[in-house]
Each structure stands twice: as C-alpha cells, then as structure tokens.
Amino acid sequence: MRVAVRGCQLVLLVLVAAFAVTTVPGVRGDGFDTALDGWLQGSAYVACAVVALLRPVRSVVARPLWVLVATALVLRALGFVLYLGYVRTLTPAPYPSVADLAWLAMSVVLLAALAVRARSLAPRVSTTLVLDAVLGALTVAAVSIALLYDTLEHLTRAGTPGDVVATNLAYPAVDVALLIVVTGLLMASQWHPPTSDLVLAVGVVGFAVGDTAFLYQLAAGTYHPGSWLAATSLAATAAIALAGWSGLDREPEPVELAPPGIGIPVLFALVCVAMFLAASLGHLPLGSTLLTAAALVVAIARGALTLLEDRAVAGRVLRNTNEELVRFQALVEASGDFIAIAAPTGAVLYVNPAGRRMVGLPPDVDVATTTIEDYLTEEGQQLSARVEVPAVLERGHWEGQSTLRNRNGGPPVPVAISSFLMYRPDGGGPFALATVQRDITERLESERAVQELADQRQDLLGRLVQAQEDERASIAADVHDDSVQALAAVDLRLGLIRRKLVEAAPELLESVDKTLETVQVATGRLRHLLFDLELPALELGVGTALEDAASYVFEDSDIEWEISGPRDLGLAPAARVTAYRIAKEALINARRHAQARHVTITLERDDTGATVTVEDDGRGVDTSQLVDRPGHLGLSSMYDRATIAGGRLEIDSRPGEGTRVSLWLPMGSGG
Template identity: 55%
Template sequence: MVSASRGAVPDDLALDLGRQDDADGVARLLEQVGATVLDATVRVVPDPAGEADEAASGAGDLRLDLTWKGRSHGTLVVTRADGAAPLDDEDRALAARIAEHGALALDCAVAHDEHEAAWDELTRFRALAAASTNLVALADDDGVPSFVNPRVAEVGLEIGERGLWGTVAGNVAPEDVEEMRRILLDEGRWSGDIALVGSDPPTIVHGTVFVLRHPTTGASLGTGWVAEDVTALRRAEQMLRSANANLERYQALVEASSDFIAIAALDGSVIYVNPAGREQIGMPADVDVTRTTIVDYLTPEGIEASLQIEQPAVQAEGHWEGESTLRRFDGGPAIPVAIASFLMLHPETGAPFALATVQRDISDRMAQEDALRRLADQRQELLNRLVRAQSEERAEIANDVHDDPVQALAAVDLRLGLLARKLGDQAPQLLPDLVPVQESVTGATRRLRALVFNLQPPDFDDGLGVALDNAARDLFETSGTTWRVDADDEPVAPDSIRAVAYRVAREAMVNARKHAAARSLVVTVRGRDGGLEVSVADDGVGLPDGAVTSSPGHHGLGSMRDRAEIAGGHWDMRGRPGGGVEVVCWLPLAAPSGLEPGPGPR
C-alpha cells in the first residue's frame, strides 16, 4: 500500500493506482490517499449529479472531473469538516494532481475491463466458428486471413501465401471470381452458389462475403467469409424436380383409372384427385382440391374410422386395406368403397412424404352381398321352421307313444306281476318261464319311456350348457363315466341353432356311451368365428379305421353331419392325442363370412 503524509502527494501514487484490479479499487485508493494528503473527506462519485453532488455542496468543497482523453469516469469530491480551514491554493493543486493520477488509473481500469470483455467475445466467436459445419474465415482488406476455422481444411482448401482471394481464384472459375469482387465492391456484400473446380463429384458451396466495418468510425476492418457445402441439398433439389416429373407421369397414368385415386400431404391437405374420382363423388369442376383436406371426402362414420383405425394402421405399418364410405360433394348418397391407403416413401431416404389412397366403388358388390344376406336370412328362417316342425312332430310322437304303447305295456307288466304271484301260490314250476317275459316287458317299457324323454324338445331356459348337462346326467349317471360341461363362454343364439347343437352333441354323447368305454367326457360350448361351437371329447378307445362314416343300418354320424350342414355349419370327428375322440360342430350365428351388415369400415 502506498505511504502518504499531510501536504504531499506520494511519488509512487501512479504506480500503486496502476496495480489495482478494477475501478472500485482505484476509487478506494484515491479516497484513502486524498483523505491523508488533504486532511479532508475525499470521495469518488461516479455520477456527479444527484445525491452525491448535493451531499458534497458546502463552503470549502472542491469537485474535480475525473476525465482522461475525453472520457469521464466521475468526480473527485473533497470536503473539509465544518469549522476546519478552507482549502487553499496548495490544497487545490494537490487535489488536482491526485485527480489527474486517478483519472488515468480509472481509464486504464475501464480499458482493461473492456479488453477482457472483447477478448471473451472473440473467444466465443472463435469457439462458435470452429464448431460450425460451415466454412468461416476473416481476412484483412488484402485477403490475408486472421482466422480460418477447421472446416476449411477438412474440405481440402489450403490457404497459404495466396490469401483468401488467391485460394478462391484457384478453386473457382475466373468469371465467378470477377463477379464476386465486383458485387462486393459495389454493394459491400456478395452471396451465391459456386462450384469448386477439380472436385469429383463436383462440390457446390453457397457462400457469403461481406465487408467488416468499425461500429463507430465505419472504417473497413477487412472481410468476413461464410460458406456452406450445399452439394447434398442441391442434389436433393434435383431429385425433387425429378420426382415431380415422375409425379406428372404417374398422374397421367392414373387419369384413365375408373377408381378414386388421391394423394395428400402428411398434414392431411389434399394434393391431387384424379378425374374419375372427382366424377365419382360429384365434385364440381371449379373446386380446387388443394384447398381441401382428407376430412372433406369422408362421411361422419368414415371420419371416425379414419381416426381410430386407418390412420393408426398407416402410421404403424405404412399401409392399410379395408372398407369405408366416401362423401358425395353433390349431396348424393354415400359411396361404399374398398380402400388401399399407403405412405409414399422417398426413394433414397425412405422417409414418408405423402399419403396415397386408391378407393374402388363396391356398390354392386354390396348389393350382391345384401342379396346373399337375404338368402341367408331366409335359410335361417327355414331352419327355424324346420326345427319347430321337427320339435312338434317329435313331441306328437312322444305323446302318442306315451299315451298308447307305454300305457299298454305298463298294463301288461302289471298283470304279469299279478300272474306271477298267483303262479307262486298255485303253480310255482311255471314261474321260470314267466319271469323272462315280464323282464322283457319291463325293459321295453323303460326304453319306450326313455324314447319319450328323448323325443321331447330340450329346455333352453337356463341355456344350452344346462340342457346338455341334464342330457349327460341321463346318459352317464349310472355308467361310471364322469362328465363336465364347460359353457362359461356360451354365446347368445336362437333356439333353432341351440336345438341343432343339442341334438348333435347328445348324439355324440350317446356314441361315446355305447362305443368309447371312456372314463371321462368333456362337453364345451363357446362362441367362435362368429358362430356357436360345441365339442364332445372323451378319453376312450379312439377311432377305428373307417369310423368317420356310418355303418350300414346306423345313421348317427351322418345324422350329425347333416344337421350341421343344413344349419349352414360344419361337423368334424377326429382322434385325440393320447387316445379318445373329439366331435366338433360349428353353427353360424350371423350371415356368412364377408356378409356382415355394412358398409362400415373393416
């Protein structure tokens, strides 16, 4: 720290002021030295106006500008305490010397800060320019470079004694260099594409050259150079032009198509609709399709299907096929269409750039399907009538058997019993001849009662599964075969279909009881492929050769197959791995496949 005494300015004040790190340090040293030398309060006020100036006013005060080379750094304010001797000429001269040293030191401190800030800016510029993928360079007015980023060397440009203009002249056609110089001289800036000679394939750069000027004086500081390799960009532009040409050829190709064909951008704006498509939807000739979007061509149902089905599928898979409806612009009825939509991909990058759709009017097909659907409905109605007629006939036969043969045999059985008791008292030697007769009659009565039970229509109030469980109980309860009916997934079905399924499944269970010698049996009822499927699987002896056809005089297998096919379904019997047989019957619950009510999206 500088040593000061009353009435003398230290010889090394300027040196000590120069050692301060910043303007605040200079101000503090000035205040300390000034207070000692002048025996007064000394303050450095950055802004001579305002509170500081007002506080410094009074008798004996002295204010000295801290200005160096025209740049002010505040005011040095010297104040004697009340009652103290006023500042004399010697004090004022000392204060002026202190202020002169302080102004120089403050100017140096501010210049140092400005230099550091400028250096930081330069460092950031160099870091930015060095990291840039562009070619960046600075040069003086003669083209001598002061900065060249690494990218320049990476592209094979060597800037030596020739300078920047010499390097450009060695890699660019002379007429292009002359044009660059002329425009730069006239306008202070040139920008454009140039092809570098000697490169294979040719390298194209987009460059900008501009005159650098001092922000205050406007004097030239040299030139700035920025260039970007646009070879790939220009190639892509050429490919785009070629793609546009191909698009024109494609457009010419689809002009003759009778289908609705459209192309849309990825944002949904329509680019193109072919003439047949415009005619199909009744679009007026003056409508500009580029002002429409995909939504404008869809019915409300089509919009919902597009959002929920088509668009997610196209995004995930790149394509979608299905059916929907097109809206007519002339207010006519919606057009059912079969759709194939897909993303159009860039031939090199594979990136999607548009969405194409081909939609075919399927009104005629839908009419045919409606006709087939009506036939299917008629067939179902005929099946219902057939099942009702069969049920009524079986019930009538059951009633006739119950009211006549069963009752007559029951009476014979009762009388044979009475006769047996009499013979036991009067002629016991005849009983061995009577007992077999009575047993035959009793057996025949039991079988007729079972026949009556089987002829009765099944009760479906609790479902097909419950009805089949009752049938299995009747067949297997005393046989030693265990059974299980799985009907948790039983679908809703009309009674006519359930009746056919019941008869087929019961016949399969009868065959299992008679021929399978099974320990267990499982009946499954479930919905499958839009229909009702019932299966009967046992773990018995399996299928002998030729068992898929009925034996002469036995119609069980053929009856099951016929029942299923008459109802529009199918029947199969196959062996099970490990032994046993599985009988499967499938019956439709709706129109045949492909004839679902439409034309909703599929």
C-alpha cells in the same frame, strides 16, 4: 506343395529383412561386402525367382501373366549371379556386361507381363478410362524426362563409348516405360485395382524408381554398395514375386467400376500446367515439353468427352423421367378409383377423372381451390380426423372404409380407402398425402343380399329344427299316452294273473314270468325312446341340458364323467338344439361302443362361435370307417346336423387311444 510354398515365402521374407538390416547406417561399412552384398543379396534374388516360379506351377489362374513375371525375376536373379560370380571378378569389370543384358531383358519381360494384364483389362474399360490412362502415362513420361534429363546428359556426354551410351539410355527408357504402363493400369482401374495388381504395381514402381535413383547416384558419383537403394530394390523385387499369391484361386479381375470421376485427371492436368510454367522459364527439355502438350490435349479431349457423356446421361435421365410421368399419368387417369393427392396443409393438389365423376366434381373446377373436407361426408370427416390422419402420420399408411360426399346431392358413396404418405425420391421426407378409394356400393349390396340369404337360411333352419322337435314331441306324447300306458296295463294284469296262478296252476308261472319280463323290457325301451325324443328345457343352457343327459346316459354304469365351461353358450334356439342332439349322440356312442372309463364334456365360446367337445378314453376306432358304414347312421346324422347349421364336426380317433368329437357352431347359426 502348400507347405513348400509357405516355406519358400518365409525364407524370402527372412532374407529380405536380414539384408535390409545390414543397409542401416552404422551397421556396416561403405564398401562391397562379399558375405552381405554377394551371398545374402544374391540368395534373396534367387529366392524371389523360386517363389515367382512356384506361382504358375501351383495354379492355372492367370498363368500366362505369372509365367512372364517369373521369367522376369529369373532373369534378374541370373543377372546378379553372373555379376557377383563372374563379371565382378574381371579386372577391370566390363560395362555393359552379360549381367546388364539379363537385367534389361528382365525389364522388357516385365513390360510384356504388364501388357498381358492390360489386354485382359481392356475389354472392361470405357473410352473415358482409356483417356485417363493415356493422360497419366504422358504426364509420368514428361515428368520422368524432366527429372532424368540432366542425369542422362551426363551419362551420354561426348567421348562416351556407344555401347555405354546405349546401355545408359536403355535403363531409364525401360524404367520410364514401366512407370507409364503401371500408371495407365492404375488409372484404368480408377486407383482401385485387385490386391494382386496393387502389390505388383507397388513392386514395379519401387523397382523402376530404384533403378532411376541408381542412375542419378551413378552420374553424381555418390553410389556405393549396400545402401538403402539396394534394400529398396530387393524389397520391390520381393513384392513382385509375392504379388501373384494374393489372387491364387481367382482371376485378377478389377473391382466393380463406378462412373469415372474427374479428380485424378484434373490432378494430372494441373501437373501438366505446372510443367508448362516451368517450360516458359526455360527449365524443361523439348521432349518433356512435347509430352506435356500431348497430355494437355488428352486432358482437353477427356473433358470434352466427359461433358458429352454427362449430357447424354442427363438426357437419358430426363427422357426416362418423362416416360415415367407419362406412364404414371396414363395409369392414374385410366383407373376407375378415386385417386387424389393433397398437401400436408389439407389443400388438394390432384384428383383423377374417375374421382371427379365419383363425387360429381365438374372437369372445369380447379381442385386447388378445394380441401380434403370438401370431399368427405360428416361421418367421413370424423373418421379422418380421429383415425385416418393419425394413423397415416404414425405408420405412413392406413386402410379402412368410409363415405365420400356426392356434390350432386345424391347418396353418399361408400368407399374402401388406402391412404399413404408420399416421400421424395431423393430420400427426403414426406411431401404429400395420397389416397386411393374404391367405390364399394355394389359390394355392399352383394353383402347385404348374401346376409339376407343367410338370414333366410337360418330362419328356415330354425323352422326345420322346430318342426323336427315338434314331430319328436308329438311322437313322444303318443308313445307315452298310448304304448307306454298300454304296456303298463298289461304289466299290471300279468301281475294279477301271476298271483292267482301261484295256487291254481303253478306250472304256468314260468311262462307268465317270461311274458312279464318281455313286457318290462319293452317298457324300458320305450322309456329310452322317450328320452331320445323329448327335448329338455334348453332355456337353462346347453351345459345344463347335457348334464342331465350325461346323468341319464351313464346311469347304472361304471363310467365317470365331468363337464366344464359355461353352461350357456349364447347360441340361437335352433343351434342349441343342434349342439344338444350331437353331443348327446356322442355320449350314447361313448357308452355303447367305446368301452370308456372316463368321459369329458367341454364347452367353450368366443366372439365367432361356440365349441362343444366330448372326449373319452375308450378303445377308439379307425376314423376312415366312421361315415357311410352300415350300423353307424347316428354318426352320419351328426355330420348332417352340423353342416346344415353352418358349423363343422370333427371326429379324431385312433384304435386304442380314445375318441374326441368336437362340434363348432357360429354364433349366428340357427336364426
């Protein structure tokens, strides 16, 4: 279907172009040419009818409109077929004829199509646009009658048969009606119609103007077939046929209309004034004068309505502005913050009631006599000059903290500040500096209280850790001075006994060796316990202590290890103990459970805290089973230590992919 449509459109354009070329002066003679004026021109009009008929068949969008347009073009093509194939063969050729009836019917149907379009447009236009449309229509009618009066007078002179007079009057009547309706539609759309409407309007205007020129040439006796007039009429008809295809898949709705302007109405009013001047000289027929007067009345009504609408709009804008000012004033004056506006020179223009109370400014003091510096402490003035004002001028806003001066002699008021430039609503540059400042005295007191609690908590944590380490050291001393020494003595005595039994009772050596081995194993376990209990000299740094721990833990094993990062993380004593204990536990787990081949210890620090990471390439575990699992009390202890110290412990492990233990501690943890 689409290919067929494109083909018909292409054939139409080729026929119109070919006929237009034949009307160029010098290409052909002045008489009627059967091949050109008959077959070529007639075929072009038939092609117009076919293209127009395909539009409502191809699409349901705005189908009633384009059915009427297609019907009109079918009637025009029928008129040419009847004239060329029948009327012209009669001698003499009758006038009016059946061809004239088809052509006049075409104009009437085209008027109906434009009426349908006007009906669809009517709900979307205002009274002002309707008046514009009426003004344009009356002006076009007045001008048309003035231009056609002499021609019509000649075509209806005395002695002319009645049917001829009626036909001669019918042609210009429907043409003028078409021009009036098209002008009204264009005025209603403010001369910005959709593409389909624009092409249709151009075609209708071209067709109506062509018919009018035909009547003028006919009256003057200058008409001849195959002239530019025939080509213009055919091109206009082709434009009507092609108009609907520009809006095939959408309704022919007008563009978004702005408020109607007065340029076009004033232009039509000036035309009417010119017509009146011509009438005063006696050169206008009565009908044209009456239409001109009516158009001027509509123009005056349009002007009065525009004035009333502008006044109403101005009133609404003023009321809205006043309401916005009232809302702004109520909002600002109800706020508990310090809100002020200052000129670029620094002179204060406004301070809200809460701002006055905050700085101790009496209600009767005129703020216009004050400047920005009058409200700031010395510290605030320095901050404003050094940071705030440059930032506001550069970026348009600034946020920070400062202090306001208490004019009653009280302590300065700490405030959180948000300052910004105020710009003119019409898009102009900045005209004032505004600031909103909130009293943060209670917030600062709360922060100080929270900090005191945090300090107390860290102090208690430090004492707790120190108590734990003191208890560990006491137990280690007892084990070293008592149990280890006792086992050493037993080991020594068993060695003496064994040497005596070599000769006296060799059969008892096996029992003595087993007992000696047991004592040595117990001594080794006690020494490992001492390693767990004793605390290294952390003053040298967590990194150095972990180096010693790794050397001891991985002694007599095939595990390779390395340590990177700063040896001193800058942590408080209690935090250093926590970091050391958790990292050492991770090293022990890597040897006992991970079956690792390589272990990496990484130490990092920044402004907020320190991170200690122990990562191995062992067998890994399911992390969902690490906590609260029997036999893993060491992991629970690691989590507890990290939480108490205000840090966090993360264990990332997957079966077969190794384990990564990461501890983060804040810089202030541990007191």
